[in-house]
Amino acid sequence: xxxxxxxxxxxxxxxxxxxxxxxxxxxxxxxxxxxxxxxxxxxxxxxxxxxxxxxxxxxxxxxxxxxxxxxxxxxxxxxxxxxxxxxxxxxxxxxxxxxxxxxxxxxxxxxxxxxxxxxxxxxxxxxxxxxxxxxxxxxxxxxxxxxxxxxxxxxxxx
Amino acid sequence: xxxxxxxxxxxxxxxxxxxxxxxxxxxxxxxxxxxxxxxxxxxxxxxxxxxxxxxxxxxxxxxxxxxxxxxxxxxxxxxxxxxxxxxxxxxxxxxxxxxxxxxxxxxxxxxxxxxxxxxxxxxxxxxxxxxxxxxxxxxxxxxxxxxxxxxxxxxxxx
Amino acid sequence: xxxxxxxxxxxxxxxxxxxxxxxxxxxxxxxxxxxxxxxxxxxxxxxxxxxxxxxxxxxxxxxxxxxxxxxxxxxxxxxxxxxxxxxxxxxxxxxxxxxxxxxxxxxxxxxxxxxxxxxxxxxxxxxxxxxxxxxxxxxxxxxxxxxxxxxxxxxxxx
Amino acid sequence: xxxxxxxxxxxxxxxxxxxxxxxxxxxxxxxxxxxxxxxxxxxxxxxxxxxxxxxxxxxxxxxxxxxxxxxxxxxxxxxxxxxxxxxxxxxxxxxxxxxxxxxxxxxxxxxxxxxxxxxxxxxxxxxxxxxxxxxxxxxxxxxxxxxxxxxxxxxxxx
Numbered sequence: 163x164x165x166x167x168x169x170x171x172x173x174x175x176x177x178x179x180x181x182x183x184x185x186x187x188x189x190x191x192x193x194x195x196x197x198x199x200x201x202x203x204x205x206x207x208x209x210x211x212x213x214x215x216x217x218x219x220x221x222x223x224x225x226x227x228x229x230x231x232x233x234x235x236x237x238x239x240x241x242x243x244x245x246x247x248x249x250x251x252x253x254x255x256x257x258x259x260x261x262x263x264x265x266x267x268x269x270x271x272x273x274x275x276x277x278x279x280x281x282x283x284x285x286x287x288x289x290x291x292x293x294x295x296x297x298x299x300x301x302x303x304x305x306x307x308x309x310x311x312x313x314x315x316x317x318x319x320x
Numbered sequence: 321x322x323x324x325x326x327x328x329x330x331x332x333x334x335x336x337x338x339x340x341x342x343x344x345x346x347x348x349x350x351x352x353x354x355x356x357x358x359x360x361x362x363x364x365x366x367x368x369x370x371x372x373x374x375x376x377x378x379x380x381x382x383x384x385x386x387x388x389x390x391x392x393x394x395x396x397x398x399x400x401x402x403x404x405x406x407x408x409x410x411x412x413x414x415x416x417x418x419x420x421x422x423x424x425x426x427x428x429x430x431x432x433x434x435x436x437x438x439x440x441x442x443x444x445x446x447x448x449x450x451x452x453x454x455x456x457x458x459x460x461x462x463x464x465x466x467x468x469x470x471x472x473x474x475x476x477x478x
Numbered sequence: 479x480x481x482x483x484x485x486x487x488x489x490x491x492x493x494x495x496x497x498x499x500x501x502x503x504x505x506x507x508x509x510x511x512x513x514x515x516x517x518x519x520x521x522x523x524x525x526x527x528x529x530x531x532x533x534x535x536x537x538x539x540x541x542x543x544x545x546x547x548x549x550x551x552x553x554x555x556x557x558x559x560x561x562x563x564x565x566x567x568x569x570x571x572x573x574x575x576x577x578x579x580x581x582x583x584x585x586x587x588x589x590x591x592x593x594x595x596x597x598x599x600x601x602x603x604x605x606x607x608x609x610x611x612x613x614x615x616x617x618x619x620x621x622x623x624x625x626x627x628x629x630x631x632x633x634x635x636x
Numbered sequence: 637x638x639x640x641x642x643x644x645x646x647x648x649x650x651x652x653x654x655x656x657x658x659x660x661x662x663x664x665x666x667x668x669x670x671x672x673x674x675x676x677x678x679x680x681x682x683x684x685x686x687x688x689x690x691x692x693x694x695x696x697x698x699x700x701x702x703x704x705x706x707x708x709x710x711x712x713x714x715x716x717x718x719x720x721x722x723x724x725x726x727x728x729x730x731x732x733x734x735x736x737x738x739x740x741x742x743x744x745x746x747x748x749x750x751x752x753x754x755x756x757x758x759x760x761x762x763x764x765x766x767x768x769x770x771x772x773x774x775x776x777x778x779x780x781x782x783x784x785x786x787x788x789x790x791x792x793x794x
Contacts, residue, residue, distance in 0.1 A: 217470035226380020252410035533786035542696020568726035628691035
């Protein structure tokens with residue numbers, strides 16, 4: 163286990179610019195609510211077109227919010243010029259997701275040179291009451307010398 | 321382990337109607353491409369607003385597609401009048417998700433009375449070439465005597 | 479989601495008797511170090527025959543310790559006459575497992591009528607210093623009206 | 637994603653010697669039953685001291701067998717002079733584990749330069765009948781330039 167490299171001194175700007183490039187976070191209306199080294203909180207207002215067949219928040223949206231919060235918690239500790247990539251995540255959906263808005267709060271469990279382990283809790287908020295709806299445990303890889311931006315090659319974008 | 325109950329004889333209609341009620345599947349443009357007892361295939365054309373910061377399909381969208389395919393593979397074997405709920409899933413993202421469209425193919429590994437285990441593979445297709453991008457292993461619970469529809473109570477919908 | 483039933487008032491005795499019946503916990507030398515409702519701590523002294531090929535504690539032993547601690551954390555909140563069964567678990571191995579002894583500390587994240595979600599942390603201790611080596615997130619099912627003991631039928635035991 | 641390196645030409649000998657060094661596999665009595673590039677099958681005869689409180693094979697033993705089979709499936713494709721380490725695994729226990737012996741069959745899903753994804757199925761055999769009892773999905777890391785042997789430093793072994 164080699165020593166970790168120095169985190170990007172401009173980590174907060176890097177995280178915010180990367181988040182702003184995420185087309186999907188824009189589509190669902192998620193926003194950054196809190197950032198600190200090794201931590202990231204995202205918030206998502208409820209909308210009918212984010213639901214599954216019974217009107218609960220779709221489990222895939224819950225997972226996307228948790229995965230993204232986890233990704234930026236990890237990225238905040240990575241060196242400049244690198245890019246985070248989710249290797250895998252596991253999420254337990256604890257209760258039906260009903261609420262006015264949803265909040266994913268992620269933190270780094272272990273930051274290694276190559277791999278970072280993160281966890282995230284997702285809650286549903288209604289009238290000021292917060293209910294846990296999901297817990298995630300994930301692994302990310304730090305791609306060194308890989309700018310966290312789209313490649314120029316035409317046709318490679320989604 | 322009690323014996324499983326008889327699957328809904330109108331399972332295909334139930335699956336298609338349930339899928340049509342999923343606001344989020346409509347938002348991202350996913351469609352049912354194949355159905356058989358214990359199997360479900362979903363397809364999703366690529367769009368810029370489904371991407372993450374580098375232009376790959378967002379891992380949360382990949383997960384949503386796999387989770388939904390798995391849910392309907394499970395639901396196809398459940399008794400009439402019941403509803404499926406994802407308990408948890410684990411997904412490995414095998415390669416950067418770039419392509420013209422994405423296909424999630426799910427099948428039931430074990431269908432018990434209460435719990436169903438499913439797996440799904442997700443591929444990216446470009447110019448007729450298909451590349452594996454994710455594998456998921458998930459657990460669903462069958463809620464008996466629970467219509468797979470939104471409850472009437474005002475304010476409970478997302 | 480139906481209401482949970484009353485936990486076994488003799489939960490501590492039930493947990494200790496169940497643990498004592500676990501042949502495998504005896505084989506590896508694990509012991510209960512702490513118990514409280516919804517919590518269980520197990521300890522395991524290091525031994526060469528618990529190692530993998532490089533002399534670290536075998537990941538399967540780490541997982542067995544975490545899974546068992548999680549199982550008894552869950553069982554402590556279940557009604558009398560029921561039995562816990564692990565549905566699935568996911569474990570991240572955070573660091574090579576080297577130490578004089580290993581401690582798994584588990585707690586219940588959510589206790590439902592049918593399913594219980596638990597998490598566990600495993601640490602390695604050397605000279606009074608404790609290092610995190612694993613984190614687990616698991617799902618258990620409560621089998622009601624199922625005594626937590628071997629069935630009498632000959633030939634069914636392992 | 638850099639290109640993978642050439643697998644160890646003596647992979648089979650490397651796998652068998654590594655397995656033979658695993659104290660824990662010796663303790664439980666597991667043996668290699670089949671090997672091929674990217675594949676590994678392990679077998680484990682049932683014994684009372686491998687059980688949990690109800691006499692089923694302990695879930696941790698099931699996991700250890702699956703994890704080890706997965707590890708050697710991955711190791712068979714790694715370059716000479718490297719060592720495999722499990723990053724994480726997720727296992728679904730599909731049915732109570734009762735039988736005369738247990739067999740874990742693992743294969744590589746994706747072999748990258750740094751990370752390898754494997755899956756494993758575990759079955760219980762009784763009187764020639766085989767029943768699925770578990771499915772695992774795991775991530776391993778290839779530690780390059782790391783001999784797959786105990787380090788010499790005193791006190792570092794388990």
